[in-house]
Amino acid sequence: MDRILAQLPRFLSADNLVLLAEAAGMTLALTAVGCGIGFGLAFLLVYLRQSPGRWALPLRLLCIAYVEVFRRIPFLVVTYLVLFFIQAVASNASLFTIAVVAICIHATAYTAEIVRGGLESVPRQQIEAAQAMNIGRLRTTVLIVLPQAWPVIVPPAIAYAVSFIKDTSLVSQIGVFELTFRAKELNNQGFSGILAYGAIALVYFVISFPLSLLGQHLEKRLATSRAERRARRLRRA
Amino acid sequence: MPHLELRDVRAGYGALEVLRGVSLAVDRGEVVALVGPSGSGKSTVLRVLMGLTPLSAGQVSIDGRPVDFRSRGELRALRDRMAIVFQQYNLFQNMTVMGNVTLAPLRIKRWPRAEVEAEARALLAKVGLAGREDAYPDELSGGQQQRVAIARALALRPEILLLDEVTSALDPELVNEVLDTIRTLAAEGMTMLIVSHEMGFVREIADRVVMMDAGEVIEAGPPAEILDNPRTERARRFFGKVLRH
Ligand SMILES: Nc1ncnc2c1ncn2[C@@H]1O[C@H](COP(=O)(O)OP(=O)(O)O)[C@@H](O)[C@H]1O
Ligand SMILES: [Mg+2]
Numbered sequence: 405m406d407r408i409l410a411q412l413p414r415f416l417s418a419d420n421l422v423l424l425a426e427a428a429g430m431t432l433a434l435t436a437v438g439c440g441i442g443f444g445l446a447f448l449l450v451y452l453r454q455s456p457g458r459w460a461l462p463l464r465l466l467c468i469a470y471v472e473v474f475r476r477i478p479f480l481v482v483t484y485l486v487l488f489f490i491q492a493v494a495s496n497a498s499l500f501t502i503a504v505v506a507i508c509i510h511a512t513a514y515t516a517e518i519v520r521g522g523l524e525s526v527p528r529q530q531i532e533a534a535q536a537m538n539i540g541r542l543r544t545t546v547l548i549v550l551p552q553a554w555p556v557i558v559p560p561a562i563a564y565a566v567s568f569i570k571d572t573s574l575v576s577q578i579g580v581f582e583l584t585f586r587a588k589e590l591n592n593q594g595f596s597g598i599l600a601y602g603a604i605a606l607v608y609f610v611i612s613f614p615l616s617l618l619g620q621h622l623e624k625r626l627a628t629s630r631a632e633r634r635a636r637r638l639r640r641a
Numbered sequence: 642m643p644h645l646e647l648r649d650v651r652a653g654y655g656a657l658e659v660l661r662g663v664s665l666a667v668d669r670g671e672v673v674a675l676v677g678p679s680g681s682g683k684s685t686v687l688r689v690l691m692g693l694t695p696l697s698a699g700q701v702s703i704d705g706r707p708v709d710f711r712s713r714g715e716l717r718a719l720r721d722r723m724a725i726v727f728q729q730y731n732l733f734q735n736m737t738v739m740g741n742v743t744l745a746p747l748r749i750k751r752w753p754r755a756e757v758e759a760e761a762r763a764l765l766a767k768v769g770l771a772g773r774e775d776a777y778p779d780e781l782s783g784g785q786q787q788r789v790a791i792a793r794a795l796a797l798r799p800e801i802l803l804l805d806e807v808t809s810a811l812d813p814e815l816v817n818e819v820l821d822t823i824r825t826l827a828a829e830g831m832t833m834l835i836v837s838h839e840m841g842f843v844r845e846i847a848d849r850v851v852m853m854d855a856g857e858v859i860e861a862g863p864p865a866e867i868l869d870n871p872r873t874e875r876a877r878r879f880f881g882k883v884l885r886h
Pocket of ligand 2: 683684685728805
């Protein structure tokens with residue numbers, strides 16, 4: 405305990421704090437870019453999975469297989485696979501790129517189920533009405549299904565991304581300069597492990613907590629937007 | 642030559658066979674009422690015509706030409722000429738009344754916006770919904786939603802109109818307005834196949850009545866004949882029940 409207190413001033417030096425902030429920025433960037441792209445790919449995956457017709461059967465099976473396989477492989481294993489695979493084909497790829505690709509692969513598989521649940525929550529009858537009017541599948545998805553699926557998709561997708569902030573610590577294993585890697589380094593430099601890991605624990609909490617509050621706020625807003633619109637109109641009338 | 646014809650059409654959902662060889666024909670400009678007990682397959686007939694439920698046997702012809710529902714092009718052409726008002730209205734919940742009515746005319750038919758919007762307003766006024774253009778479906782009563790669905794179908798200027806229980810949710814005073822609209826359309830030469838269980842409405846509007854039971858056509862003929870002197874026991878039992886209440 406005395407050692408920790410003695411180390412504290414040096415630990416809180418400007419240099420260290422900047423490095424910690426940079427590492428936190430890296431953690432956030434990994435999550436945002438990886439989950440963002442993964443989320444987009446999840447839409448594409450679900451859209452392809454819903455392709456109608458017999459010719460699209462292999463495509464549908466492929467999409468289902470992707471989701472089922474990658475949901476069952478630990479993220480750390482995916483990360484190593486991506487590392488070795490990418491290094492085999494492009495040895496100059498940055499560790500950041502490798503980590504982002506790994507996160508994308510994982511996030512796509514997980515959020516695909518969220519996206520699918522959202523799209524399927526829209527009553528099929530509306531889609532049939534669109535079909536009867538010759539409105540194509542892409543147009544129907546964009547103009548009719550997505551606007552109604554959004555409130556169902558966004559809250560769990562944000563919750564997933566926020567909880568994934570924690571899991572990005574696994575990419576420290578391949579040497580990406582994010583928070584956990586930073587703590588390991590500080591520990592190696594002689595700082596107390598309690599101090600180093602305690603500090604990043606605090607940082608993880610501080611960046612996650614406001615984001616989950618934001619998610620909850622968004623969830624409430626999405627749920628009430630129609631009701632509010634109605635109230636506004638009644639007030640105007 | 643009939644405008645619209647079904648010959649020995651069989652269709653169902655999965656293992657359940659709902660239509661067991663249905664044949665019926667509608668001439669150009671004719672109004673045919675499809676009646677029968679609930680579950681007899683009336684809505685399924687309309688779904689087959691719209692290409693929403695595949696037929697397992699038989700044939701649908703338009704102007705004497707058989708339709709291949711598996712051909713995208715033919716299905717598109719068919720849906721371009723035909724419009725449907727669903728029993729459950731099936732309005733797009735994320736769009737206003739105006740959005741629902743103008744979506745396909747603007748985006749699919751690509752008609753000029755000013756013309757489409759003017760026609761939409763006129764149609765909405767005709768079905769008693771003037772001033773509700775900016776409302777959302779969940780702000781409307783069932784009867785109002787049904788009338789939006791009618792306006793949405795008419796905005797497509799179909800040659801053939803399929804109506805599924807369109808008077809079921811209407812207030813009694815509006816039944817007459819909708820009836821007038823349908824009569825006008827019939828006079829203008831629109832071909833209509835109307836599912837209804839309101840025999841007063843059927844008698845008023847229909848040139849011919851087709852009665853279905855358990856996926857088959859039991860009787861067909863002019864309203865007076867079918868409604869007042871049904872030949873079969875099944876039809877007598879059905880009309881006895883319907884007309885009593
Ligand atoms: N989407 C569906 N999936 C499975 N069965 C259905 C579906 N739609 C209708 N059915 C069944 O088909 C039969 C006929 O239904 P329907 O055509 O709606 O009859 P009607 O319009 O005459 O009441 C009913 O037994 C109904 O339960
Ligand atoms: Mg029905």
